[in-house]
Amino acid sequence: DGGITQSPKYLFRKEGQNVTLSCEQNLNHDAMYWYRQDPGQGLRLIYYSQIVNDFQKGDIAEGYSVSREKKESFPLTVTSAQKNPTAFYLCASSRGQEYYEQYFGPGTRLTVT
Amino acid sequence: GQNIDQPTEMTATEGAIVQINCTYQTSGFNGLFWYQQHAGEAPTFLSYNVLDGLEEKGRFSSFLSRSKGYSYLLLKELQMKDSASYLCAVKGVGGTDKLIFGTGTRLQVFP
Numbered sequence: 001d002g003g004i005t006q007s008p009k010y011l012f013r014k015e016g017q018n019v020t021l022s023c024e025q026n027l028n029h030d031a032m033y034w035y036r037q038d039p040g041q042g043l044r045l046i047y048y049s050q051i052v053n054d055f056q057k058g059d060i061a062e063g064y065s066v067s068r069e070k071k072e073s074f075p076l077t078v079t080s081a082q083k084n085p086t087a088f089y090l091c092a093s094s095r096g097q098e099y100y101e102q103y104f105g106p107g108t109r110l111t112v113t
Numbered sequence: 114g115q116n117i118d119q120p121t122e123m124t125a126t127e128g129a130i131v132q133i134n135c136t137y138q139t140s141g142f143n144g145l146f147w148y149q150q151h152a153g154e155a156p157t158f159l160s161y162n163v164l165d166g167l168e169e170k171g172r173f174s175s176f177l178s179r180s181k182g183y184s185y186l187l188l189k190e191l192q193m194k195d196s197a198s199y200l201c202a203v204k205g206v207g208g209t210d211k212l213i214f215g216t217g218t219r220l221q222v223f224p
Binding site for chain 1: 121154200202211217
């Protein structure tokens with residue numbers, strides 16, 4: 001079955017540590033996205049990539065980094081510079097064309113203490 | 114600026130009909146999406162509107178008026194499993210696939 005996987009489902013880290021969240025898709029989608037979701041807020045775009053080896057900052061990129069070395073993979077690193085990293089992180093992908101929806105992975109809930 | 118407004122919470126009774134409104138002000142418009150999200154899970158796609166009018170899909174329908182910057186999601190014959198958040202998202206212009214999300218409407222269905 002085609003889909004998007006994110007791992008792990010729950011992640012705990014100590015403050016000051018960098019952590020990388022995995023996102024893999026086998027839908028052959030060109031575009032991939034990372035969102036952050038906090039209680040009472042909508043999904044906010046962190047980074048997106050429309051093609052391999054290229055990515056763009058979203059609305060809240062500070063304290064995060066990404067890479068897109070393969071079409072299937074778009075890992076997100078939450079660095080120690082991110083002031084409020086505890087959140088629910090969602091990865092999505094799409095065909096990258098106008099009329100197609102984004103498909104979401106199951107999400108990773110990151111807790112930093 | 115970019116702004117999408119939805120009611121924060123709504124309640125309804127099983128078997129009833131509920132309408133969730135969404136108004137938007139964005140720099141450009143290239144379609145509006147509705148997603149359903151159960152607590153702690155990923156959003157799942159419900160509908161897409163790019164032209165004015167009503168799109169019907171089983172118990173769910175979505176309406177768009179581009180001149181008014183307005184959309185609604187209509188849920189008929191409500192079931193308990195429809196208790197979830199409903200996210201309105203607008204795709205702008207500019208050659209990217211970016212979506213701008215509203216804060217979501219949390220719907221609770223009571224027996």
